[in-house]
Amino acid sequence: MSDPHPIDPRLEQAGASDESLLAAHEQMLGRKPEDDAHYRKLPLVLLFVFSGLIFYAGTYLNHFSGRYDGATFNENGAPGQAGGATAPVDPLVQGKKNYDQVCITCHQATGLGIPGVYPPLAGSEWVLGSEERLVRIVLHGLKGPVKVKGVEYGAAAMPVFGKVAGSGYNWSDEKIASVLTYVRQSFGNSASAITPAQVSAIHAKEADRKEWTQDELLRLP
Amino acid sequence: MTTASSAAPSAEVTAIDASARCPLLLLLGAALLWLVVSGALALLNLLQLSTPSLAADCAVMTFGRTAAMQQTAFLYGWAANAGLAVVLWLLGRLGGSPLRSLNWTVAGALFWNLSVALSLVGIGTGDGASHAWLHLPAYVQPLMLVAYAAMVVPGVLAWTGRRQPMMFAAQWYAVAALVLFPWIFSGAQLMLSFAPERGVLQALVAGWFGQGAWSLWLAPLALAAAYYLVPKVGGRAIPSYDFAILSFWTLIFVGSWTGGRHLIGGPVPAWTITVAGVACVLLLFHYIVVGINLRGAFACGGSTVLRFIALGLGAYLLGGLGDALTAFRGVAVVTQFTHLATAQSQLALTGAFSLTIFGAIYFMVPRLTGQAWPSGSLIRGHFFAALLGTLILIGALAVAGWIQGQDLNNATVSFAAIAAHTQPWLLIAAAGQAVLVVGNGLLLVHLVRAIACRWLKPAPAIFPEAPTMEVSRS
Numbered sequence: 001m002s003d004p005h006p007i008d009p010r011l012e013q014a015g016a017s018d019e020s021l022l023a024a025h026e027q028m029l030g031r032k033p034e035d036d037a038h039y040r041k042l043p044l045v046l047l048f049v050f051s052g053l054i055f056y057a058g059t060y061l062n063h064f065s066g067r068y069d070g071a072t073f074n075e076n077g078a079p080g081q082a083g084g085a086t087a088p089v090d091p092l093v094q095g096k097k098n099y100d101q102v103c104i105t106c107h108q109a110t111g112l113g114i115p116g117v118y119p120p121l122a123g124s125e126w127v128l129g130s131e132e133r134l135v136r137i138v139l140h141g142l143k144g145p146v147k148v149k150g151v152e153y154g155a156a157a158m159p160v161f162g163k164v165a166g167s168g169y170n171w172s173d174e175k176i177a178s179v180l181t182y183v184r185q186s187f188g189n190s191a192s193a194i195t196p197a198q199v200s201a202i203h204a205k206e207a208d209r210k211e212w213t214q215d216e217l218l219r220l221p
Numbered sequence: 222m223t224t225a226s227s228a229a230p231s232a233e234v235t236a237i238d239a240s241a242r243c244p245l246l247l248l249l250g251a252a253l254l255w256l257v258v259s260g261a262l263a264l265l266n267l268l269q270l271s272t273p274s275l276a277a278d279c280a281v282m283t284f285g286r287t288a289a290m291q292q293t294a295f296l297y298g299w300a301a302n303a304g305l306a307v308v309l310w311l312l313g314r315l316g317g318s319p320l321r322s323l324n325w326t327v328a329g330a331l332f333w334n335l336s337v338a339l340s341l342v343g344i345g346t347g348d349g350a351s352h353a354w355l356h357l358p359a360y361v362q363p364l365m366l367v368a369y370a371a372m373v374v375p376g377v378l379a380w381t382g383r384r385q386p387m388m389f390a391a392q393w394y395a396v397a398a399l400v401l402f403p404w405i406f407s408g409a410q411l412m413l414s415f416a417p418e419r420g421v422l423q424a425l426v427a428g429w430f431g432q433g434a435w436s437l438w439l440a441p442l443a444l445a446a447a448y449y450l451v452p453k454v455g456g457r458a459i460p461s462y463d464f465a466i467l468s469f470w471t472l473i474f475v476g477s478w479t480g481g482r483h484l485i486g487g488p489v490p491a492w493t494i495t496v497a498g499v500a501c502v503l504l505l506f507h508y509i510v511v512g513i514n515l516r517g518a519f520a521c522g523g524s525t526v527l528r529f530i531a532l533g534l535g536a537y538l539l540g541g542l543g544d545a546l547t548a549f550r551g552v553a554v555v556t557q558f559t560h561l562a563t564a565q566s567q568l569a570l571t572g573a574f575s576l577t578i579f580g581a582i583y584f585m586v587p588r589l590t591g592q593a594w595p596s597g598s599l600i601r602g603h604f605f606a607a608l609l610g611t612l613i614l615i616g617a618l619a620v621a622g623w624i625q626g627q628d629l630n631n632a633t634v635s636f637a638a639i640a641a642h643t644q645p646w647l648l649i650a651a652a653g654q655a656v657l658v659v660g661n662g663l664l665l666v667h668l669v670r671a672i673a674c675r676w677l678k679p680a681p682a683i684f685p686e687a688p689t690m691e692v693s694r695s
Contacts, residue, residue: 011593015456016690
């Protein structure tokens with residue numbers, strides 16, 4: 001303080017006018033670094049401090065973010081652990097979901113197909129009969145003429161669904177088992193369920209191959 | 222030197238101050254009234270913590286309601302009125318012309334303070350909301366938003382119509398506080414009162430609002446006062462001023478992200494807490510720069526204004542460090558949901574905010590009334606009461622909180638034993654609060670005397686021409 005007199009707390013005086021206060025600070029912002037005779041250490045120190053804080057922040061975020069998962073409540077828990085126990089999936093529910101997404105376009109919601117174009121699933125001897133043949137049809141597809149309930153179909157091919165070469169769907173064996181179970185137990189059908197193990201066994205035996213034909217399938221049990 | 226008279230004021234006490242006299246004194250008077258009300262309620266609250274049966278038979282006076290009333294009176298009564306008075310005044314001065322449209326401020330202030338009074342009645346009768354920092358009943362909230370918008374009109378006009386195109390740091394903080402509060406306030410009203418979010422999102426929004434009201438509203442109000450008065454009273458330019466802008470933007474961008482720290486240990490997704498903790502640490506940069514910029518306050522040279530601001534600044538910096546420390550989960554395990562969290566918010570509110578604003582009031586009121594404060598001993602009395610009361614209150618609450626946190630983590634300590642362990646410290650905190658109430662009462666009495674003297678015994682003070690500021694070579 002330049003004022004040698006004691007300050008009266010009842011009436012404190014300003015040390016600078018508003019105009020000069022504004023002007024002085026404006027001048028400080030416009031000042032170039034080389035205007036200073038001496039080198040300023042503070043900017044460098046602050047830069048290091050800020051960089052250090054940001055580095056720390058990034059590391060901390062990386063460790064404890066829980067991958068920004070809304071269901072992760074423990075910052076140390078790996079993602080996915082937070083879900084807890086998983087309930088077994090009902091194959092009929094999963095099968096219907098998959099059927100409604102894909103199969104329904106040809107075989108229809110009724111399972112009756114479209115006469116003359118897409119064969120029916122309801123009451124079909126292929127669906128209710130040999131499980132060996134049925135699994136193969138979905139795994140690798142079916143091409144060429146096929147006779148269902150006494151009617152000849154051949155205009156459309158059954159696509160390849162399994163996780164095999166040339167598949168457009170890559171459905172897991174479990175998924176195929178559930179959709180087949182659904183088909184065998186819906187639309188008035190009531191046949192036994194297909195297990196994922198059955199599908200896996202056939203998948204392992206046949207591996208990759210081209211679409212089946214009716215004749216090839218009829219040679220199987 | 223020029224002699225001031227009411228007819229021809231000197232350069233230092235200008236038409237800028239004279240025109241704003243009545244509206245700003247109205248704001249200050251209302252603010253101090255609410256501060257004393259809030260302090261008395263806080264005292265009752267602290268006594269209820271150690272003696273739960275106190276006034277427990279009267280629904281209005283039960284702990285939950287008085288705590289909410291106390292906080293509402295403090296935030297929306299004292300802090301809003303006083304902070305706006307100081308900031309409007311400094312925007313007018315730095316803008317270089319008298320404040321315009323002050324009728325808006327008067328009208329807004331009337332409705333705002335009516336709303337606060339209505340809120341206290343509403344909370345007392347059980348209409349209060351259950352969010353920290355937003356206990357206002359839903360039916361008052363829209364009115365307060367409109368009243369706030371009216372109150373800040375002169376500030377915004379002074380800023381847009383300023384003489385100098387370049388803005389000074391005090392103006393950044395002042396304008397940020399003026400315009401950011403309606404944003405967070407309306408957002409909180411929408412998401413908490415009128416279309417309430419469900420589940421944990423509600424707690425997250427409340428945390429965001431509470432932290433935003435501090436980081437984007439009250440802290441900038443106090444910082445605006447400090448950034449103006451430290452160079453103004455000290456007469457020296459702010460050292461390392463070129464960093465002030467980085468510090469400002471750090472607070473604005475990072476400040477409200479720290480809201481999640483209030484939910485450490487709560488049932489919210491882990492990342493929200495982690496981000497808040499990181500934001501608390503990043504905010505240290507802001508505190509470091511503020512400390513460097515305003516260190517002139519600590520060399521106060523006998524100025525009471527700067528002494529108050531130095532105490533407020535100390536509390537602000539300590540609070541920032543405390544926020545960063547307790548944002549670590551290892552520390553929060555002990556401190557979270559204890560009296561220590563209360564101590565932290567008191568450090569910010571009665572420490573950083575109030576003490577800084579007291580300093581500004583002691584500088585501003587003589588310029589508004591055009592004459593000196595009536596009594597020097599009342600000022601000294603208030604200073605020591607504020608210093609002592611704040612230290613005792615926050616220190617005792619912090620110790621109580623630490624004991625409480627340690628005990629809560631120890632399964633062998635019963636709940637009754639925890640209450641017994643913290644009780645002596647809570648009584649000490651109540652004593653600190655009592656000292657604070659007395660001190661703040663002194664300031665209220667002093668302000669009433671200053672206003673009365675202005676009209677009953679006019680004695681225009683001498684405001685010498687202020688010297689020109691030199692640019693420091695730091």
